[in-house]
Amino acid sequence: MTLDEAWRILSEHQFKRTKNRETLLEYFSEHDKYLSAMEVRNFMAQDNPGISYDTIYRNLTTFSELGILEETELNGERHFRMQCDAKNHHHHFICTECGKTRSISHCPMETITGELSGYEVEGHKFEIYGKCPICISQ
Amino acid sequence: MTLDEAWRILSEHQFKRTKNRETLLEYFSEHDKYLSAMEVRNFMAQDNPGISYDTIYRNLTTFSELGILEETELNGERHFRMQCDAKNHHHHFICTECGKTRSISHCPMETITGELSGYEVEGHKFEIYGKCPICISQ
DNA sequence: ACGATAATAGTAACCGTTACGGTTTGTTGC
């Protein structure tokens, strides 16, 4: 997702354009990986040393709900990344070393819904963990 | 997994048979669902009102490492259930209403490893969330 | 039954997250 798309979604929902949100989106647009709330906070504190946790978490949660960010839980902490392809449903390989991700086009749900007749499927999570080629060679 | 199998694994690893562990295993053997650490604590407190968090978490972690329990993270809390089939790799549908689970035999990794040449896969998570037939009809 | 050592109780610290009251900032209509 581009910055322009993100800002369009925000303005459509009457969210204001603030310096904090600019910094936050800029940070995510430059990283192709899941980032913890603390990593986000540390980056934003460079521009704005007194930034509040309230601001960090409120915006991360809002952006996640709007589909601007993707969220997942790694090691008991909330992690976020820029929504990479809102149109096409997909999953991720996540490098446990550097955190970088790689999209997986295949979705297992296609072949499974038949196995769950009588059940109401609301969602699913499919993530693969391991080492990416760069981290393997180091 | 049966209680006997669990105790065999424990004794093989020189873990002692204690009242707390008996209560804990009994509780899991009677529930076909993921239970939070707090649910476990509340149950065990009936027998042993002064039970320590240390005891709860140490045993849950130990049992999980030994493969007696399965562990997953739901809503930011650690949840555990009796290992249902240690031999055959499988995944779960998890009812978001009652917490009960249903095994899914199909594993998506079989069809995906080819897509990840150059990557070192260490693990994966595949969970389906929704409502089970019983909760739908209520 | 004894002694070595694992297991536990009681309690406090830890850490990521959430919540709150008061202040500042962005936007909208003039």
Add this chain to the structure above:
DNA sequence: GCAACAAACCGTAACGGTTACTATTATCGT
């Protein structure tokens, strides 16, 4: 551009699940 209103923010404290520590107790091989 300015006022007014609501949204967004800061500073800080509370919260909840988890982890850690020390002294005490229980288990098990001998």
